[in-house]
Amino acid sequence: MLAEKIMVTNLVTATQDELISDVITRMHKAKLRMLPVLDNNKHIVGVVSTFCVLSHIVPDYLISGDLTEISFAPDMGILRREYIKNSNQKVSEIMNDKPLTVGHTDSIISVAAHLSSHGRHEYALVVDENNCLMGVISAGDILDTLEEHASEVSDA
Numbered sequence: 021m022l023a024e025k026i027m028v029t030n031l032v033t034a035t036q037d038e039l040i041s042d043v044i045t046r047m048h049k050a051k052l053r054m055l056p057v058l059d060n061n062k063h064i065v066g067v068v069s070t071f072c073v074l075s076h077i078v079p080d081y082l083i084s085g086d087l088t089e090i091s092f093a094p095d096m097g098i099l100r101r102e103y104i105k106n107s108n109q110k111v112s113e114i115m116n117d118k119p120l121t122v123g124h125t126d127s128i129i130s131v132a133a134h135l136s137s138h139g140r141h142e143y144a145l146v147v148d149e150n151n152c153l154m155g156v157i158s159a160g161d162i163l164d165t166l167e168e169h170a171s172e173v174s175d176a
Contacts, residue, residue: 023131024124026165027146027155033058034068034111041107043068056145057115062152064145066115076114077102120144124154128162135159 034043034055047055047070054069077099106114120138122131124146131144135157138144146155 021128021165022124023122023126023128023144023146023157024154026128026161027124027157028161029155031056031153031156033153035059036065036110036112036115038111039107040068040073040109040111040114043111044070044073044107054143056119056153056156057111058153064119064121064147064151064153066112066117067119067145068111068115072114072116073103073106076106121147121151122157124148128165131157132159132162135162 032046032050032052032055034046034057036057036059043055047053053071054067056064057066057068059065120134120143122134122144126134135142135144142159144157145153146157148154
């Protein structure tokens with residue numbers, strides 16, 4: 021089975037010049053955690069995700085381990101201040117500019133292998149020969165397809 025057979029094509033996207041606050045609002049309304057970022061020609065230039073935003077609002081001194089005890093920190097105040105500061109940035113400033121892309125004629129097993137080896141992402145952007153976005157496949161989409169076809173294998 022090919023990627024183009026199971027990809028989701030009804031997509032919500034973002035552009036590099038949009039503000040993070042606007043994109044987060046759109047993601048929330050659409051119940052999404054990631055949006056592909058496209059240029060004017062529908063070429064993929066990155067992805068913006070809740071993980072991208074979160075990684076920019078947690079202060080570096082907390083991530084680096086410089087503090088051995090952070091339970092005393094006024095967490096909501098720190099995170100809110102950093103969120104407000106970052107929410108007025110453009111998407112281009114925090115997006116992941118190296119998203120996982122796969123071809124629309126790639127096999128599902130190939131897409132699954134890419135997803136398994138790519139790290140923190142549960143999705144792949146499906147592109148055509150010109151690197152234009154065609155759809156998105158998540159790990160869940162692959163598992164759903166396997167579940168739908170499970171009876172075919174047991175009947176064979």
